[in-house]
Amino acid sequence: MFTQTIHRDKISNRMGPPRTISTLVIILTAMTICVVSGWSVLTPRCLPPGRILRGIATGSAAAVAIVGAGAAAVVAIDGMAKDVDGRRAVAAIYEPPSGSMDDRVVLVTGGSSGLGLETVKRLAAAGATVVLTSRTEAKGRRAVEVANDHLLRRGKLPTRGAIHNIVLDLDDLSDVMLVPSRYEALGLNRDISVLVNNAGVMAIPRREVTVDGNERTFQSNHLGHFVLTSALFPYLSREGARIVTVSSSASYFAGPDGLDLDNINGERSYGAWPSYSSSKLANVLFTRELQRRADEAGLDWLAAATLHPGVVDTDLWRYVVGEERLARMKDGRDRLGSLALGATRLFAKTPEEGASTQVYLAATSDAVVKGAFYEEMSVKADLPWFAKDDAKAKALWDASEELGRVRFDLTAAAATVGGAVADVDFSADESSDASLVEDNDEDLE
Ligand SMILES: NC(=O)c1ccc[n+]([C@@H]2O[C@H](COP(=O)([O-])OP(=O)(O)OC[C@H]3O[C@@H](n4cnc5c(N)ncnc54)[C@H](OP(=O)(O)O)[C@@H]3O)[C@@H](O)[C@H]2O)c1
Numbered sequence: 251m252f253t254q255t256i257h258r259d260k261i262s263n264r265m266g267p268p269r270t271i272s273t274l275v276i277i278l279t280a281m282t283i284c285v286v287s288g289w290s291v292l293t294p295r296c297l298p299p300g301r302i303l304r305g306i307a308t309g310s311a312a313a314v315a316i317v318g319a320g321a322a323a324v325v326a327i328d329g330m331a332k333d334v335d336g337r338r339a340v341a342a343i344y345e346p347p348s349g350s351m352d353d354r355v356v357l358v359t360g361g362s363s364g365l366g367l368e369t370v371k372r373l374a375a376a377g378a379t380v381v382l383t384s385r386t387e388a389k390g391r392r393a394v395e396v397a398n399d400h401l402l403r404r405g406k407l408p409t410r411g412a413i414h415n416i417v418l419d420l421d422d423l424s425d426v427m428l429v430p431s432r433y434e435a436l437g438l439n440r441d442i443s444v445l446v447n448n449a450g451v452m453a454i455p456r457r458e459v460t461v462d463g464n465e466r467t468f469q470s471n472h473l474g475h476f477v478l479t480s481a482l483f484p485y486l487s488r489e490g491a492r493i494v495t496v497s498s499s500a501s502y503f504a505g506p507d508g509l510d511l512d513n514i515n516g517e518r519s520y521g522a523w524p525s526y527s528s529s530k531l532a533n534v535l536f537t538r539e540l541q542r543r544a545d546e547a548g549l550d551w552l553a554a555a556t557l558h559p560g561v562v563d564t565d566l567w568r569y570v571v572g573e574e575r576l577a578r579m580k581d582g583r584d585r586l587g588s589l590a591l592g593a594t595r596l597f598a599k600t601p602e603e604g605a606s607t608q609v610y611l612a613a614t615s616d617a618v619v620k621g622a623f624y625e626e627m628s629v630k631a632d633l634p635w636f637a638k639d640d641a642k643a644k645a646l647w648d649a650s651e652e653l654g655r656v657r658f659d660l661t662a663a664a665a666t667v668g669g670a671v672a673d674v675d676f677s678a679d680e681s682s683d684a685s686l687v688e689d690n691d692e693d694l695e
Contacts, residue, residue, distance in 0.1 A: 360449025392414030420474025508636025562604030
């Protein structure tokens with residue numbers, strides 16, 4: 251049970267540079283980028299003086315615009331940050347006490363990088379047995395190595411648990427349905443205490459469709475996790491389990507009418523950012539409806555919560571600019587990109603800081619507010635109305651069952667881990683997708 255241990259959770263703060271310096275650096279970087287880009291785009295090689303002047307003028311105009319936006323962003327960031335002795339505390343780092351997660355199994359999706367990998371490290375350091383998912387076996391094995399090295403270097407090898415990896419591709423629902431058998435195959439013989447639905451993609455420039463015929467952002471961020479949660483539900487510990495789904499403040503911008511179920515797959519119109527916002531709003535509504543159904547069914551052992559981690563310096567931008575360009579931005583071959591990345595890093599959280607809210611929700615001995623949206627390890631009360639739209643949350647659930655070809659039954663019997671699986675047919679045959687409901691299944695209604 252999560253409430254049995256009372257301990258003092260460790261929270262520390264990283265100090266940012268003094269606010270005036272960070273403001274100046276951001277503004278100067280933005281100005282340089284704009285003047286240089288205006289110059290290089292509009293004045294290539296031997297051009298007449300008129301073009302040169304136009305290049306400088308355009309670059310400078312863009313610089314003024316960005317300076318305005320940069321200054322507004324700095325004010326907003328400073329507003330969110332706490333002042334400590336005149337310096338800016340960027341964010342708190344939450345670290346569960348060593349041993350506080352002993353005997354618990356946590357499954358983290360997208361555990362091979364960014365926030366997921368950081369979550370794996372911190373929960374393992376607290377004693378949890380962690381199962382991370384990755385899209386390929388090689389990435390998973392590498393992540394386990396990286397996490398173990400990290401723990402070794404910090405003298406924080408798990409007291410009881412260990413780190414394992416299993417393959418999961420959320421963009422292929424038949425693969426998602428194999429996760430229970432892959433979990434069983436690890437031979438842990440234990441229920442899952444925390445499921446962290448963390449994996450995600452962001453702002454894919456052009457509409458892409460998965461093998462299941464769904465828009466990729468929607469499936470990776472919401473639908474795949476819906477089907478996964480349903481498949482793993484019988485494996486959750488009835489002694490106390492949490493489902494933590496990583497959303498984003500991007501969900502606030504899905505409006506003005508909230509989730510558009512008629513365009514959930516971007517079939518009418520597709521935009522990179524609208525599709526991301528909509529998928530992150532789906533994370534919030536899913537959490538709400540999941541908790542509502544659990545409460546209605548009297549499942550008081552379950553707490554579901556969702557969160558915004560903050561703006562975090564991870565590789566999530568690779569979906570926007572491409573893996574190859576991001577690599578060039580990181581190693582300095584793309585000079586403008588490197589400058590922009592450097593400026594962003596001044597105010598973005600480190601993965602260590604960014605993972606704090608999800609680590610907190612997975613590990614804290616405090617009671618988690620059921621169905622709530624968290625930010626900075628606290629419940630965020632002032633959500634837009636469409637993030638609390640219960641009718642839409644229910645409609646999304648129905649649509650997800652249909653598109654996911656699965657019936658998510660919260661009252662299904664618990665699986666007997668390590669033995670026969672009661673009342674649930676999760677075939678261990680990797681080639682089978684028998685537990686997916688057929689498209690034309692009349693019972694689906
Ligand atoms: N970074 C931020 O500022 C920020 C802000 C708000 C919310 N978030 C949310 O935080 C979560 C983690 O993102 P991150 O910032 O840590 O980025 P990240 O480093 O890019 O991590 C994303 C993870 O998701 C995995 N993934 C993507 N598509 C998948 C699929 N179809 N099946 C299985 N796994 C898949 C990736 O695996 P591969 O390596 O194989 O691609 C990767 O491990 C996301 O849900 C994101 O929306 C991030």
